[in-house]
Amino acid sequence: MRRKLLIGLTIVLLIGVTMWLIPAQAQQPAPPPSWKQGQPAGMAESMLAPIAQPPAPKAPGEIPVDKIKVPPGFKVELWAHGINNARAMTWGDKGTLFVSSRVAGNVYAIVDKSGTREVKTIAKGLNLPNGVAFKDGTLYVAEIHRITKMAGIEDKLDAPPQMEVVYETLPKDAPHGWKYLAFGPDGKLYFNIGAPCNICLPPDTHANISRINPDGSGFEYWAHGVRNSVGFDWHPVTKELYFSMHARDWLGEDVPSDRFDHAPKKGMHFGFPFCHQGDIPDPEFGKGRACGEFAAPLIKTGPHVAGNGVMFYTGSMFPAEYQNRVFLAQRGSWNRTQKLGFRVMMVTLRPNDVPKYEPFAEGWLQGQEIWGRPVYTSQMKDGSLLISDDYAGAIYRVSYQK
């Protein structure tokens, strides 16, 4: 009897404890928004947060192009404006410049009509359509969850065709879900699938650069451990892939550095989330791993600078030393009290030596105030350079005269 009572009491007690534990579990804090995730307790008072995207492009009078400083002999002009959230650029065969956006959800076509640029919105309401690539008369667009195409688009700019789905077996995660899209020298379409977080152990399907055939077949991963790369290009001679990578936030003002990387072969791992900038183990995910396991960065490009567009210069307008030089557009920091980036850097690869890394265009940041954010570059037929600015909704043209 006594034993039964004891058992009964134990059961009651167990139920009680369980009942108490369940609501306690429900009281667990929910995850913070992804930009705030990974913020250490000691930084809880930080006012740092991503820079808000203005809903409208700036008027030409509000765009101080003269503040952009370039090397001697170069000249900067405002080439096009009124392109809300202008991001990646790609050229059509017939001279149309296609421009992507991110939160604006639009894809634009810019047509040069005897010196004035006409901006047409050819697709709208899309899911962060950051990636645009063009081949054989067809425009390809990468949103978060799918890649689509518009055949014969250059002849139908005023009545764009339906977007035809090329590939849609993609994660739907919004954080780092927007894509850069480009054709490799192998004719395949390359794009990033970013980590769905600031810092986390991502699923195997994330934190990579991937590729497919233009018909949507043959999906495969190219590079792993890539937190988020929204800019890459292939060396004009070696045909090898180079890319920019954004590093994690909330580890400090000066660390970790963003990266410029080289992925000459399939299957390399670039460290995320275990190791940052090639030599800083992650405080949480770096345990039991060594930075030596992963590919080291070719260049540490600076903390929080947000390197986006990567483009090898092959034009004939700029001086000879610019041949095969990389333009690296840095959209600029938010996770840093002293702003850094907001500039276009250049990288000169040198045999048997470290690459040379130096500024090309600066001035979007004045003191701690910004008036624009350079995101991508593109080369014009005449060899001049276009720079897109998603904050001002504008495109600048840089030309050179001896």
Add this chain to the structure above:
Amino acid sequence: MSHVARTGGYKRGASRPPFSKTIKAVLIAAVALSGARVDAADVEAGRRKSAPCASCHGADGNATIPGTPSLAAQPTYFTHWQLIKFRDGRRKDAQMSPFAVNLTDEDMGDLAAFYAAQPARARDSVVDPSRAAAGRELVDRHHCSSCHTPTLAGQQQVPRLAGQDLQYLLKLLRGFKAKTASDLDGTMTMAAQPLTPEEVDSLAHYLASLPAP
């Protein structure tokens, strides 16, 4: 002028200060300042252009119809981005969508400036006090103030929640939970996922119970 988002940095789990007169005064000053920053012509143009909106949203952006949001004292970026989304079809509403279709970018800027400059008044939402009480701590646990600010007055592209209409808050929060509401960058859809249906309701009741800043 820089458009740095003034979000972040508010201690998790810390109780929010009561809406003291000082805070109210600061908020009114902030609203006045943000209004002053906008070109005066824009606000006046926005006032004229808002005439067709008045029958639902109120002449000064303070709506009275349950389920219709108040636009008064909403941040300019917020209103502007929502109008863009209605126009391009990312956000759909049988009543609202037809109005947005023909708006120009300039119209949107003017309307957003006008509504941001209007002082907000509380709604006549019938709030359940026990639900509101349950919702209070959910605001901390779910990091609402990280983006919406500690007073839930909103900022930049992030809307004011304090004193918004109960039925509208319920509709939107349930939509985010169901992944059917339109989201500029996915943040709200993610934020709503851990909420239970009861918590969604409690949160809406609490937000509706707050005084309009």
